Amino acid sequence: MGDATNILLALSVMTIGLEVLLFVFKGPFQRADQSQALQARIGAAQAEVAQAQQQVAARQAEKATADIDLAKARAALKQAEDDLAAGRRPREVLVHRIGAPAGGTLFQANVAKVLPTAPEPNQALLWSYDNVVELHAGDAATARKVASRAFPAKAGYTLGEFQRVDLPAVFAPSAASPREAA
Numbered sequence: 001m002g003d004a005t006n007i008l009l010a011l012s013v014m015t016i017g018l019e020v021l022l023f024v025f026k027g028p029f030q031r032a033d034q035s036q037a038l039q040a041r042i043g044a045a046q047a048e049v050a051q052a053q054q055q056v057a058a059r060q061a062e063k064a065t066a067d068i069d070l071a072k073a074r075a076a077l078k079q080a081e082d083d084l085a086a087g088r089r090p091r092e093v094l095v096h097r098i099g100a101p102a103g104g105t106l107f108q109a110n111v112a113k114v115l116p117t118a119p120e121p122n123q124a125l126l127w128s129y130d131n132v133v134e135l136h137a138g139d140a141a142t143a144r145k146v147a148s149r150a151f152p153a154k155a156g157y158t159l160g161e162f163q164r165v166d167l168p169a170v171f172a173p174s175a176a177s178p179r180e181a182a
Contacts, residue, residue, distance in 0.1 A: 096132065109144070111157060
């Protein structure tokens with residue numbers, strides 16, 4: 001039993017010695033493990049920061065492109081609004097009134113003129129606008145007859161279809177003026 005006891009005793013002393021060694025050197029080993037863990041976390045954080053920086057750069061490029069597109073869209077919208085405003089402006093119309101507005105119904109028709117090859121500047125300007133003839137008559141046939149005297153076809157005038165124009169009561173001529181009623 002002596003050998004077995006000596007072996008057991010030697011093993012116990014070795015075990016206690018190893019425990020003491022582990023206890024003494026446990027701090028540096030543990031610090032090395034903690035340092036490696038911290039370095040791994042720092043590396044992961046740096047990778048996340050680099051990825052976030054790439055995403056920010058991509059978003060900034062997208063924003064710059066969107067800003068350019070927005071500026072182009074605003075310019076196109078402004079141009080469209082200007083074009084629309086110009087298109088809504090009514091074209092100038094020259095109205096040729098024949099006779100006094102006493103009695104009858106108001107009739108209107110387009111009137112055009114065939115100009116000579118070298119018209120006078122004022123005549124060319126006058127007929128570059130839309131021209132309308134306006135007169136009061138009992139019916140469209142009478143209106144055409146009266147207007148044909150003022151704008152004869154032999155002189156190059158063309159009369160359109162006469163249309164009745166219904167005016168609001170405020171603008172319609174009355175049968176008797178206020179002076180005559182008094």
